Amino acid sequence: MPGPSLTALELAQRLEGTLQGCPPDRVLTRVLPLDEAGEGDLSFLSNPKYRAKAHESAAGLILADAGADLGDRPVLVVKNPYWAFAQAVGWLYPEPEPEFHDGPVHPAARLGEGVRLGYGATVGARTVIGARTRIHPGVHIAEDCVVGEDCEFFPGAVLYRGTRVGDRVRVHANAVLGSDGFGYVPVQGVHRKIPQVGWVEVGDDVEIGAASTVDRGALGPTRVGAGTKIDNLCQIAHNVQVGEHCVMASMTGISGSTTLGHHVTLAGKVGTAGHIHIGNGAICTGNCMVGKDVPDGAMMSGHLARPHRDWLEAQAALGRLPGVLRTLKQKGIL
Amino acid sequence: MPGPSLTALELAQRLEGTLQGCPPDRVLTRVLPLDEAGEGDLSFLSNPKYRAKAHESAAGLILADAGADLGDRPVLVVKNPYWAFAQAVGWLYPEPEPEFHDGPVHPAARLGEGVRLGYGATVGARTVIGARTRIHPGVHIAEDCVVGEDCEFFPGAVLYRGTRVGDRVRVHANAVLGSDGFGYVPVQGVHRKIPQVGWVEVGDDVEIGAASTVDRGALGPTRVGAGTKIDNLCQIAHNVQVGEHCVMASMTGISGSTTLGHHVTLAGKVGTAGHIHIGNGAICTGNCMVGKDVPDGAMMSGHLARPHRDWLEAQAALGRLPGVLRTLKQKGIL
Amino acid sequence: MPGPSLTALELAQRLEGTLQGCPPDRVLTRVLPLDEAGEGDLSFLSNPKYRAKAHESAAGLILADAGADLGDRPVLVVKNPYWAFAQAVGWLYPEPEPEFHDGPVHPAARLGEGVRLGYGATVGARTVIGARTRIHPGVHIAEDCVVGEDCEFFPGAVLYRGTRVGDRVRVHANAVLGSDGFGYVPVQGVHRKIPQVGWVEVGDDVEIGAASTVDRGALGPTRVGAGTKIDNLCQIAHNVQVGEHCVMASMTGISGSTTLGHHVTLAGKVGTAGHIHIGNGAICTGNCMVGKDVPDGAMMSGHLARPHRDWLEAQAALGRLPGVLRTLKQKGIL
DSSP states (O other), rough: OOOOOEEEHHHHHTTTTTTEOOOOOOOEEOOOOTTOOOOOOOEEEOOOGGGOOOOOHOEEEEEOTTTOOOOOOEEOSSSHHHHHHHHHHHHHHOOOOOOOOSBBBOOOEOOOOTTTTTTTTOOOOHHHHHHHHOETTTOEEEEEEEEEEEEEEEEEEEOOTTOOOOSSOEEOOOOOEEEOOOEEEEEEEEEEEOOOOOOOEEEOOEEEEETOEEOOOSSSSSEEOEEEEEEEOEEEEETTTTOTTTOTTTTEEOOOOOOOOOOOOEETTTTSSSEEEEEEOOOOOOOOOEOBBBBBEEEEBBHHHHHTTHHHHHHHHHEEEHHHHHHHTTTTTO | OOOOOHHHHHHHHTOOOOEEEOOOOEEOOOOOOOOTTTEEEEEEOOOOGHHHHHHHOOOEEEEOOTTTTEEEEEEEEEEEEEEEEEEHHHHHSSEEEOOOOSBBBOOOOOTTOOOOOOOOEETTTTTOOOOTOOEEOOOOEOOEEOOSSSEEEEEOOOOOTOOOOOOEEETTTTTEEOOOOEEEEEEETTEOOOOOOOEEEOOOOOOETTOOEEOOOOSSSEEEEEEEEEETTTTOTTOOOOOTTTTOOTTTOOTTTOOOOOOOOOTTOOOEEEEEOOOOTTTOOTTTTOOOBBTTOOOEEBBBEEEEEEHHHHHHHHHHHHHHHHHHHTOOOO | OOOOOOEHHHHHHHHEEEEEEOOOOOOEOOOOOOTTTTTEEEOOOOOOGGGGHHHHHHSSSEEOOOOOOTTSSSSESOOOOOHHHHHHHHHHHHOOOOOOSSSSSSOOOEOOOOOETTTTEOOOTTTEOOOTTTEOOOEEOTOOOOOOOSSEEEEEEEEETTTTSSSOOOOOOTTTEEEEOOOOOEEETEEEEEEEEEEEEEEOOOEEEEEOOOEOOOOEEEEEEETTTOOOOEEOTOEEETTTTOOOOOOEEEETTTTTTTOEEOTTTOOSSSOOOOOOOOOOOTTTTOOSSOOOOEEEEBBTTTEEHHHHHHHHHHHHHHHHHHHHTTTOOO
């Protein structure tokens, strides 16, 4: 169903901004990144390092501040483009009211043949559950979800509105798919929420451990690729893209918008920065914190993560260091 | 409602201790720290470094061991003051029996206008829910809670007895507010529980992520200040005081009794020691472990956390170290 | 009840392997490690370092590859012994269908005197609950569990099928006992699941924090010893054996098959490798990552964990290192 739309003029009025190079009656219906946006789409420039992208953007309207200098691009000049963006997201993608119902299965839900439902589980409006999927007691699947065949959801697992899950997916107890991403704009010292209007997509044959959390995208999907296995108490932040056949051991956290290739192995308690890429077949050992891109096939360790051999060498050297400093002092060098 | 009380004599008899400088009929009704206790209050001295505080305390009775030497202070001499304290907490603040009921909303609960309740959610006795608050399926709010207006609780969120939540608070799926703090006294090799009789207070406009946990205070509140945003899988231990407008990214853990100022930023996977203070506007970067107080405005990194620039320099030096050691060996210095 | 069994010949046919030194009609009913298996038991040799164990094994049949060279031991030669083992586990220990029922308590469950059950909680078939145990709203206890007396389960706690819990155990909100361990065999780039057919055993007087997870064993039990206290958001992996009277602070994770002695203290955010042993009375300080065995009574710190004093010394030396490198450069040594 089509969502609401706003004209450039309406946006300018609501955001108290000034239109430049944009017909006031241009209709905006979506919000997209600079390099994906087309004529009907709103985008924004907040970080100056993306100015070149903004210059080349085909967006119908770009939110930017007075110093942005974007030539003939259609611009809505506002004081705080990031906050203006957050507000526009809220207007163009309004959160629907939750549709609570009195019984476990909403009359508008569709359950496939042989679906089994435990006591106290709920299935929301328009949600579709594939054949033979087992929904244990106390599982809550909200509105507009699409769940494949032969899945199993253990007690207390939660799917927020709009979550999409493939076939043969197992979600363990108290795991959460589709919770809000962690996105705020500081406005005069107050953290104003960026509406999180994306969703979660989980491929076939994925297994997700107990009490793990996968946040919905801010815009668009957070994805977990087919065949990937995620252990307990892991966190997948908004707009992360996990490739296929990855393995992620317990207590690993992937920060927002980071992408993993295929066949990546993350041992327990790994953490990553946001907006980085971990290449195909890379391995990150236990407890390492990955601060930047990891090439295909690399093996990384440590905090900050270094190539595994360098890390082993550095750890050995660190162990020797106190003795070395004593020797240097005895020799009068220090 | 007033709780139970005990006379100094009754305490002495139950704890098999000896009263010094205290009328046996003095009535004790509360347990408080040495510097907050008054005449009707029981306190205790377990760690000798607090002896000066005990000397100045106005407590009606102080549990201490035979070597404490507290002059004319009213003392109950016991073998293990910490264990005596734990027992006294249990007597003066007895845990009420949970009041289960047959339906979702206890008849003694009060729901404001426009409150919406999902299937399988429960609201306990005497709990008050503010207007328009949305309680999704499978949320459990226990007895004696106070919840503000326009809040939203996603499926599986749990509020233990006595939790207090402001207005416009969002608590994501499977988050837990008010679970017991982690407090035990070792008594002859066995960990005896210190009853956790405090509660959780959450200010207005707070958001708490999926599967995060906020423990109740041991005595008194654990507090999360207004406007603070907490990501998924975070842990706030007993008696932590988080200031206003803080941001805490995923998998961060704050140990017991630590205090955060306002506008503190903790990146993902940060850990802190207990009983420290992190100043206003301080920033702790990803995965850092904060072992001691952090001044206002500081930026800390690493494990153990150091000022961010020192940490960057140390990390760079560590990377060079194996080569340096080889050079020193080649030159015959090592 | 006895499970299914297979003859050596049936196994050879299903796994497309070749029998050596084993009568084709030998009946195999269990899968056990090389050093525990007897005549009716199947075992496997995947890692060549266990070949000596395989030579001495009394197993009725050993899955091994063509190069294993196990003399007169009864062997089923297969291409991928680990994957063959995973398949055989699935055949000999088939996962029963979950037995959902229409009400909160399955008619075949047995509740002791004075058990209290909150709204929306469920108790599965053949599960036995001891006297006076309190089961809060939204707790889900599956089939074939055995729960002791005077326990308390807070809202959203989940016990998978077959979990065994002693007396006076407290399990906090949204904790999970008995979820699948994280075990897969890579077969041509795809992670094939090793059925997790063990269970969880929790001793008397254990307390488990909110949103913590304890995985069932792959085969046999994962154990938490009597008197042990586990904080929030901890992870205990499959086949871990935690001794008695241990303390594990928040966000600690124990990897698979690791064993802890008694009276072990793990501070917050500790991580351990798998298959190691942490000795009686050992202490691991906050955030440390334990990569190998820890002797009785040792105190370990850091990442990788070292003895605490060595770690303090190394950390101090690391802080001095940038200055030392500058000095060495000034003196012309570097």
